Amino acid sequence: MTDNTLIIESLTLMGIGMGIVFGFLLLLVGILRTMSWVAGRLLPMPPAPDPVPPVLTPSTHGSGDTAGSDDLIAVIAAAVARYRTRP
Amino acid sequence: MTDNTLIIESLTLMGIGMGIVFGFLLLLVGILRTMSWVAGRLLPMPPAPDPVPPVLTPSTHGSGDTAGSDDLIAVIAAAVARYRTRP
Amino acid sequence: MTDNTLIIESLTLMGIGMGIVFGFLLLLVGILRTMSWVAGRLLPMPPAPDPVPPVLTPSTHGSGDTAGSDDLIAVIAAAVARYRTRP
Amino acid sequence: MEELLKLWQSMGIANLEWGQALMMAVGCGLIYLAIAKKFEPLLLVPIGFGALLSNIPVAGIGGPDGMIGQIYAVGVETGIFPLLIFMGVGALTDFGALIARPSTLLLGAAAQFGIFATLIGAVALNFLPGFDFTLQDASAIAIIGGADGPTAIFLASRLAPDLLGAIAVAAYSYMALVPIIQPPIMRALTTKKERAVVMQQLRPVSQLERILFPFVVLLLCAMLLPSAAPLIGMLMLGNLLRECGVVERLSRAAQNEIINIVTIMLGLAVGSKLSADKFLALETLGILVLGAAAFCIGTAAGVLMGKVMYRVTGGKVNPLIGAAGVSAVPMAARVVNRVGLEEDHHNFLLMHAMGPNVAGVIGSAVAAGVLLALTGN
């Protein structure tokens, strides 16, 4: 590779590189805004990670959690089903 | 290996396995009781790990310990002797 | 190697060994004294590691340090020059 | 133009396979359970993140040259990581309750029935189409019933590395579900009177007994079941560091630095085994069902043995503490305490349940040794 080719290569690299960096971070700006909006909508509702300080003892789940075990199997069963039935 | 053989194998495994687990832990019950009894007999006497909280400075052994060095050699000499004179 | 050769070898080793150990540490005595003398001469002057307790925040160098960047390049340039022009 | 094509071809989205996307979702799901439901977060957060990283297309982070793949080779294939964690567990465990009342070891023994029953279940699944477990596979699955994460990972890495991901996930998930799985079984198998038994206080244990304990257990293991010696040995080393009182520095290192560092690495490495091909298979569903069964059977066996001891001792033993024999330290013991308090608000069973609870750790290590000796090669 001659030095001139290298220069051209590196100019291309610069164009593509800055393009991706800007593209990536611009996209991230949008996604982060969406995320914050979604989080703001979710937060008033009680579910998901409570803003309560982390409990020190492993939680002894109340009766509301009884579905946990089924959830786990259901979720993975669905995933397996989808995966196996893919075209 | 057919599935039926496997079932039989695993049944054997279960029998032997639970046998060993119970055997092992039953034996341990007996040995732990013996250990506690022995420890109880030893404790009133002064020797061996003192119940005193661990001293912070490396102990500066009193004159009573002077035999330490000889002990070490004696013990290992005996071990070597036994080992070398095995049938 | 017969045992006698070994004995002679080990006697030589002892001679050389104690010689080096003493030589090394004697030399070190001299060098350490020089070092302390030099350090004592340097200390009254302000430069180099201050005896001030280490600052917690990465220092924000005053204007006196502006030469830092040039220093770095200058020092390494000199080193490179010397290295490349060696006989 | 050529660069742009090269770039597009290097993008994740151009190479994303369906299974990878699903597995990344599974990874996120595990982290969700860990954070929101407090499912064993110390392990499930790194495992979930390991699954996420390892399923990123093109990057190959979990492959043989990737970071996590290399961590797996160094720490899990050699068996060193789970053993170091076991040392930490030993350094964190107080075996005093067990030493004070050795008979509770029988409860820890009975609860291992869950393991061997599951072994048969796994082999029986072969009659269904789509399952083809070898005896090694079945053994590795069965150990989930031991309710002991490091033991399960150690055994699975030796007998069925392909199933390691699913087995570890099942083991830790069910350990987290102990407070939900156990109480109904405990209530169903005991009478009101049995649950209300108040046990007599434990005698104090001397330091000499605490120091002799690791040797006694290790020597018995060495004589009868050397295949369990790495597990039992590291557990007892950790415990000796804790109890001997002269190596405070090392005890702290085992309880903190080592176990924390290794937990992150081990979690990532285990997560890298959560690949679509291995995890999104019918086998995984089988493993999850069998794992649940193992916990239920183990709990029941422990409680039933508790009832036997209740009879034999003339009502001095509360059968509920048998449920703690599955290990899952210290959660199973806490569950026993809670169910006991339902019956009598002043009956604290926690200390009494700690005996069978730590006995369960020894029991499942012994069971792992048996399986390794008889099915390993």
Add this chain to the structure above:
Amino acid sequence: MEELLKLWQSMGIANLEWGQALMMAVGCGLIYLAIAKKFEPLLLVPIGFGALLSNIPVAGIGGPDGMIGQIYAVGVETGIFPLLIFMGVGALTDFGALIARPSTLLLGAAAQFGIFATLIGAVALNFLPGFDFTLQDASAIAIIGGADGPTAIFLASRLAPDLLGAIAVAAYSYMALVPIIQPPIMRALTTKKERAVVMQQLRPVSQLERILFPFVVLLLCAMLLPSAAPLIGMLMLGNLLRECGVVERLSRAAQNEIINIVTIMLGLAVGSKLSADKFLALETLGILVLGAAAFCIGTAAGVLMGKVMYRVTGGKVNPLIGAAGVSAVPMAARVVNRVGLEEDHHNFLLMHAMGPNVAGVIGSAVAAGVLLALTGN
């Protein structure tokens, strides 16, 4: 007599090469800068000492059988050490300011222009006699402009291991020189009025946003640029450990034990690449000049983008904070704060500069991914 000869031949002074002596002096120089001038001492002390040890004649400490050579093979060739440090950086970093005002990501993007401009500079140097950089070399050199030590080491170990020593030294040296390099550029490119802009306070960020953040960044990276996934992935793992609130132990391990231990090892290993043949070459001078240029250009690009945002937002953004986009966390943000205070004694820009500052970390990891994808093999 024979022994004495053997002894003399084994002495360092009989085998000392000119270059080794110079490199030992360079090592001492780096340690001097670290201690007396507080130049990134955490890295430069071990790097300098590693150079000292590796250049001791005969001993071969940095060679393939030597201690440091083995540490290099295990930790740097595999890429594991810089990635573990990046995990620690993630666990130590508060991305709140970035989440509160995502637009500052653009400042972090602009500052990466320093990287790509340097890439061209490095290739252009080939027109001078004595320089012969490949595109890989040039890419590895360019990353110095990212002002991010672990990223630079990671990329250099992948693309140009021979230049690793010089690149790491340049990267950390210039990071330490940020307070000297940046202010004149910042003052030259901004008006008095711009520098005096008071920015509005940042909104508080919820824990849920903090927890979702690592996933969002990682998933975007996985989809678009998997070659950056190891770096971004470990950064985000560390951050998740920090923010999720349920794995305090692991977060502490990442922030302390792991990062401290690995820093010593990494420093020694990098120092072993400071050998006369590789370091005392014309290339090193080129690297140092290019590195300085990279920092200047990156700073200027950040500030200019700040001016664009100042216009677009109608004067709500102080363009100075653009300079923090080069990363060099947290020093660049402190410099911004200091230059801002020169104008208005009550205008504290520190928190506002933290957004572009941490954005710069992500930005240079992305740039590293691009370079790796397009010039790696």
Add this chain to the structure above:
Amino acid sequence: MEELLKLWQSMGIANLEWGQALMMAVGCGLIYLAIAKKFEPLLLVPIGFGALLSNIPVAGIGGPDGMIGQIYAVGVETGIFPLLIFMGVGALTDFGALIARPSTLLLGAAAQFGIFATLIGAVALNFLPGFDFTLQDASAIAIIGGADGPTAIFLASRLAPDLLGAIAVAAYSYMALVPIIQPPIMRALTTKKERAVVMQQLRPVSQLERILFPFVVLLLCAMLLPSAAPLIGMLMLGNLLRECGVVERLSRAAQNEIINIVTIMLGLAVGSKLSADKFLALETLGILVLGAAAFCIGTAAGVLMGKVMYRVTGGKVNPLIGAAGVSAVPMAARVVNRVGLEEDHHNFLLMHAMGPNVAGVIGSAVAAGVLLALTGN
């Protein structure tokens, strides 16, 4: 039936060899000495437990595929573990007393006579039937006289790996016995008047001297004796981290996390070398006898050199402090202090004995370098 046979054959008790049983007893004996007699417990507890684990029949924990065997290969064969411990020792050691009075280095030099005298003793033992030490073996044994654990392990792992177990055990055991071995020799060789000498207070040492010290020592070592450079280098790196004042995090890591973690691993690995074939041999008895002789001769040589300095300085040096030259930091210095107090209840020699004490560490590293350079291959 077949399973039962397989099981019986897999049992430890069916495979237990006489030697293994004895070595397990030796392991327990070492742990007993560590706990009950406080014999260097930080090392002897892990070494003893390593012996226990490695001699479990069938399990092969110390073998090439076993956990401890792998730890040995990674950490001891490469020499990395003892060097990391030496770094920690450097970070824990205050060389101030030595810098304030460099002449005490001569006491540290004299005490190394124990090493070289033992070398001759080891070779002379070959005249007895049953002994067949090579010059390498003899050198590795002789280093016990250095009273420095990591140095002994480092040298033995290089020159005579087969004897490593016995040498390490002897080194640490005698270090623990220093309070018993030294006082009679010290009393026998000194007069009442000499022992009562009150030394003049040490001058304060500046931070600059403390920072320059590691470089001075390392550079001298690099020029004269590069074979000692790994040992001296890591010792001085640790000390620089401690004294330079700008890398508090790294200093703490070297003094705690790294040294604690490595001590456990190193102990286990060394313990795995305590196998019946290697340890229950006549050689071991020879090593133990020679080790005791080495300590006695080293102590005597130190005290005699102390007497020389007493003469030369006109009675300003208390010859007792020469005994501290064997290293065994800080126990030997404490012993000097105690013997001094016997004579005069107000004469505290501790600080004065610290100089020769840390000089002994450097001295034995130098001696190790000589042995390595002249007998290594």
